Amino acid sequence: MTYPSLAPIAHKDIKPQTSFFSVVTRKDILLHFPYHSFHHFIDYLREASIDPFVREIKITIYRVGRNSGVMKALKNAARNGKKVTAVMELQARFDEKANIKWANSLEDAGVKVVFGVPGLKVHAKLCLVVRKERSRLANYVCVGTGNFNEDSASIFADHLLFTKHIGIANEIASIFEFFNKNYNIPFFNHLLVSPFYLRNSLENNIEREIVNASQGKKAFIYIKVNNLVDFELIQMLYKAQKAGVVVRLNVRGMFSVFSEFDKPENAIESIGIIDRFLEHSRIFVFHNNGNEKMYISSADLMTRNLDRRIEVACPIYDKKLKREIMMQLDMQMKDNCSARDLNNDLENKIRNADKDAPAFRAKWSFINGCVIVSVIYMRKFLICT
Structure with missing residues (x-):
C-alpha cells in the first residue's frame, strides 16, 4: 500500500x-x-x-x-x-x-x-x-x-x-x-532552555494552572511530544488533574502516564497519532488565566532532554500563529481515523471508532486548509502583479 x-x-x-x-x-x-x-x-x-x-x-x-x-x-x-x-x-x-x-x-x-x-x-x-x-x-x-x-x-x-x-x-x-x-x-x-530553566519553567506553568483551577478559574494544559516519561513532570500532571485542570496529551511514542481515574470526567485525555507523516513537533500550551502561553520546542519530556541536553522551547507571540497551531492540535484531538486513545489497558484503540460520527482525519483536513489558503494568496499575488 x-x-x-x-x-x-x-x-x-x-x-x-x-x-x-x-x-x-x-x-x-x-x-x-x-x-x-x-x-x-x-x-x-x-x-x-x-x-x-x-x-x-x-x-x-x-x-x-x-x-x-x-x-x-x-x-x-x-x-x-x-x-x-x-x-x-x-x-x-x-x-x-x-x-x-x-x-x-x-x-x-x-x-x-x-x-x-x-x-x-x-x-x-x-x-x-x-x-x-x-x-x-x-x-x-x-x-x-x-x-x-x-x-x-x-x-x-x-x-x-x-x-x-x-x-x-x-x-x-x-x-x-x-x-x-x-x-x-x-x-x-x-526562551525556556534546558538543562538550566526548562524543567523549572514547565513545572511553574503547571503549578500556575493548578492555582487557577483551585480558585475556580479556567485552567488548561495541552502537551504534544514524541515521548512523555519524566517522573517529576508526570507527578505534576497528576496533581493538575486532581485540582481540576483540563489536561490533554498528544504523545506518539513512549507514554508513562496513568490517564484514567475513578471518575471518568477527571481523566487525562491522551491520544497518540500514527499516520502518513511522523508526528515530531513538541508543543506546550498553558491557559494562564486567559493570557495563553504557547511554546514550540525541540525537547521531549524525558529526563535526558530536560537535564542532559541543550534544548530550547520558544514562545509563540503572534496571535494568528497561535490560532494556526491550536487549530492543528484541536483537529488531532477530533481525529477518529488515526488517533488512538492511550488508556491504562494498553488497548490503543482508534478513538470513537465504535460511534457513528463521520470520519475525520486531521492530517488531510490540515493539508486541504493549507492548499486553500495558499491558492487564495497566490491568486491575489498574481492579480496584483
Whole structure:
C-alpha cells in the first residue's frame, strides 16, 4: 500500500522574488512541515549567503540531509566572506560518521565548527543571521522542532518559526555565545532552555494552572511530544488533574502516564497519532488565566532532554500563529481515523471508532486548509502583479 504523492506548497507570505528579510521584518512566519516546502529555509540561507548586508550566520546541526542544501549554503556563505559558525553535534545517534565528515567539509570551506558543550548534547534547532540595517546590527532567527534536514522534512511533521522579535533573537544570540563560553550561563526572559530553566519553567506553568483551577478559574494544559516519561513532570500532571485542570496529551511514542481515574470526567485525555507523516513537533500550551502561553520546542519530556541536553522551547507571540497551531492540535484531538486513545489497558484503540460520527482525519483536513489558503494568496499575488 502506498500513499499518493503529495508535493509541499509555498507559504502564503513567502512570494517569489521577495526578500525573506523584508517578510520577517513585517511579521513572524511559521512553516508547517511537510505541508510547506523545506526549500523555504534553504532559500533563506542562500539569500543570506549573498546578501551584502549579512555579517554572520550561526546554526546548530544535529542531522542533515545526505545531499544537504543547508550545508551547501553555509559553505557558500563562508566563501563569500560571511562569518559562519556551525555548532555540530557529533553524538547524534546513527549520524556520528556523517557529522564528522560534514564538520571537516565545513572547516575546509572556512566555516568555524564548534563541537557542542562538554557533557551536554546539543539538540536545539537554532539559526541566527546577523544583518546590518541602518548602521545597526539586526538579528534574524529560526527556531524549530525538527532537524534542518530536507530529507526528513518531507515525512516528519514539524514547525519552524522565523522571527525578528528582539527578545527572542537576542536570547538565541546569547545561546550561541554560550557555546563558545560554557562558563557563562545566560539569563532568559523569553526562551525556556534546558538543562538550566526548562524543567523549572514547565513545572511553574503547571503549578500556575493548578492555582487557577483551585480558585475556580479556567485552567488548561495541552502537551504534544514524541515521548512523555519524566517522573517529576508526570507527578505534576497528576496533581493538575486532581485540582481540576483540563489536561490533554498528544504523545506518539513512549507514554508513562496513568490517564484514567475513578471518575471518568477527571481523566487525562491522551491520544497518540500514527499516520502518513511522523508526528515530531513538541508543543506546550498553558491557559494562564486567559493570557495563553504557547511554546514550540525541540525537547521531549524525558529526563535526558530536560537535564542532559541543550534544548530550547520558544514562545509563540503572534496571535494568528497561535490560532494556526491550536487549530492543528484541536483537529488531532477530533481525529477518529488515526488517533488512538492511550488508556491504562494498553488497548490503543482508534478513538470513537465504535460511534457513528463521520470520519475525520486531521492530517488531510490540515493539508486541504493549507492548499486553500495558499491558492487564495497566490491568486491575489498574481492579480496584483
